[in-house]
Structures are given as structure tokens and as C-alpha cells.
Amino acid sequence: MGLFSASQPVRVEIKGNPLHCVICQHQSFHRREVQINKLSLLTPDWADPVAICYECDNCGYLHWFMPK
Secondary structure, three states: OOOOOOOOOEOOEEOOEEOOOOOOOOOOEEEEEEEOOOOOOOOOHHHOOEEEEEEEOOOOOEEEEOOO
16 A cells, blocks of 8 residues: 555546547556656756546556646
């Protein structure tokens, strides 16, 4: 078990379509937010974009999405 309690897996829709894991076809995911570092010395860390990841509850594969 990790340091933090795991969120409950949820079903996800992307543009009205149910998300299925591309590896195992499972439909339950854990939502994560991941900061994308641009490796620029002129941009502060807090200004870097954030991606939304859905981690498959079955196999752990990460599905990445950039917010629009």
C-alpha cells in the first residue's frame, strides 16, 4: 500500500465516448494530474502545463490527455 489512500476507480468519458484501456480493455481508472516540465529556465514551475492521466485500475497503463 502507498503513502496516500488510493482514490476509488471511476468510469471515464472522453468527448462522449467511454474510455477503454488500450492494453486490457478495462473501463475503470484512477485520475491523476501530472505537471509537464518544459525544461526552460525562464518559465517558473507553476506555469508549466498540467496533463490529465487516467491510470487503468487493472493493468496500470497510463492514458494521457492535455486539457484544451
